Amino acid sequence: MLTKWILSPRNYSTAANRFRVVEVGARDGLQAEKKFVPTKIKVELIDRLSACGFSTVETTSFVSPKWIPQLADHNDVVAQHQRFPGVAYPVLVPNSAGLKNAMATGVVDEIAVFAAASDGFSKKNVNATVEESLKKLIEVTKTALDANIRVRGYVSVVVGCPYDGAVNPEVVARVTETLLAAGCYEVSLGDTIGVGTVNTVSKMLDTVLKHVPAEKLAVHFHDTYGQALSNVLVSIEKGIRAADSSVAGLGGCPYAKGATGNLATEDLLYFLRGNGFETGVDLEKVVETAKWFNLAAGYDKWSRVGAAISAKMEKKI
Numbered sequence: 001m002l003t004k005w006i007l008s009p010r011n012y013s014t015a016a017n018r019f020r021v022v023e024v025g026a027r028d029g030l031q032a033e034k035k036f037v038p039t040k041i042k043v044e045l046i047d048r049l050s051a052c053g054f055s056t057v058e059t060t061s062f063v064s065p066k067w068i069p070q071l072a073d074h075n076d077v078v079a080q081h082q083r084f085p086g087v088a089y090p091v092l093v094p095n096s097a098g099l100k101n102a103m104a105t106g107v108v109d110e111i112a113v114f115a116a117a118s119d120g121f122s123k124k125n126v127n128a129t130v131e132e133s134l135k136k137l138i139e140v141t142k143t144a145l146d147a148n149i150r151v152r153g154y155v156s157v158v159v160g161c162p163y164d165g166a167v168n169p170e171v172v173a174r175v176t177e178t179l180l181a182a183g184c185y186e187v188s189l190g191d192t193i194g195v196g197t198v199n200t201v202s203k204m205l206d207t208v209l210k211h212v213p214a215e216k217l218a219v220h221f222h223d224t225y226g227q228a229l230s231n232v233l234v235s236i237e238k239g240i241r242a243a244d245s246s247v248a249g250l251g252g253c254p255y256a257k258g259a260t261g262n263l264a265t266e267d268l269l270y271f272l273r274g275n276g277f278e279t280g281v282d283l284e285k286v287v288e289t290a291k292w293f294n295l296a297a298g299y300d301k302w303s304r305v306g307a308a309i310s311a312k313m314e315k316k317i
């Protein structure tokens with residue numbers, strides 16, 4: 001199975017060489033952090049990421065502050081960050097209360113709703129089964145669309161669940177179809193705990209793609225076991241041209257035991273650039289942003305590519 005990917009030529013046609021990278025560091029990256037990152041730093045992080053050339057920068061979550069205290073400053077974040085032309089700034093919304101709060105800010109024009117492909121994870125994450133949560137999300141999506149707010153969808157634990165084990169790809173397909181039918185413009189398939197491999201991700205995608213077209217899908221890999229880039233490659237081979245990632249590989253999910261950071265944006269951009277894809281994002285600027293964030297927030301988090309490029313930059317000085 002693996003040889004097929006290794007031997008397959010990397011000269012993708014120009015028509016298919018555009019790739020959208022969705023930057024989720026300010027939301028997914030910070031939601032599980034032990035310490036609260038000050039609002040001012042979050043806002044500057046979003047502004048700096050916007051200047052890198054992303055077309056989508058996810059900013060925060062309108063979830064319960066009791067559940068995710070790290071993003072309790074969502075009102076201030078959306079009010080204070082800049083809005084670059086052509087950049088979408090979705091916020092995560094779990095229910096109608098979150099949508100109401102997001103709409104009350106008067107500045108949110110895109111939300112992301114999230115469901116899961118296992119009851120075990122869904123109950124831990126949103127205190128509802130998959131079916132119960134889908135019912136709520138269909139309502140939320142309808143209300144948002146009626147208010148001219150675009151809606152992106154997520155499906156979590158598409159390969160494996162920390163509570164229920166291996167996940168049936170048919171369930172992933174059904175949840176994805178439901179979110180698209182509700183009106184989401186795209187659904188991002190999340191390997192929340194990063195357990196997927198070329199083999200399992202490939203099988204999952206083959207099943208989902210029997211039901212929905214590749215243009216309606218994005219992928220969202222966590223790099224817990226170092227498999228994220230191979231899984232992006234599999235997704236590309238199947239026609240998917242959008243992936244989520246987070247600057248410096250920040251991230252994790254508080255309700256997914258063992259989940260480490262997202263696929264790092266710098267690693268994804270290097271991989272895409274090296275394989276002939278155009279993203280419109282300036283890799284070196286993203287590395288500078290990671291460097292700034294580490295200094296500003298007192299972190300020492302580096303992607304592999306970020307560490308390598310940063311070392312080269314320092315040599316030149």
Ligand SMILES: CC(C)(COP(=O)([O-])OP(=O)([O-])OC[C@H]1O[C@@H](n2cnc3c(N)ncnc32)[C@H](O)[C@@H]1OP(=O)([O-])[O-])[C@@H](O)C(=O)NCCC(=O)NCCSC(=O)C[C@@](C)(O)CC(=O)[O-]
Binds near residue numbers: 064067094156157253
């Ligand atoms: C969904 C709930 C709220 C249900 O939580 P619940 O406790 O069942 O909610 P409830 O409806 O019973 O309400 C309880 C209290 O929360 C309040 N409340 C209720 N909703 C809201 C809201 N939106 N904003 C602010 N407050 C809210 C509500 O008003 C009430 O307040 P009280 O009366 O106790 O003072 C909760 O489970 C929750 O907030 N969960 C969010 C968990 C989360 O954010 N997880 C991480 C994001 S998912 C993820 O990271 C995966 C992803 C997307 O990245 C992809 C991947 O990697 O797979």
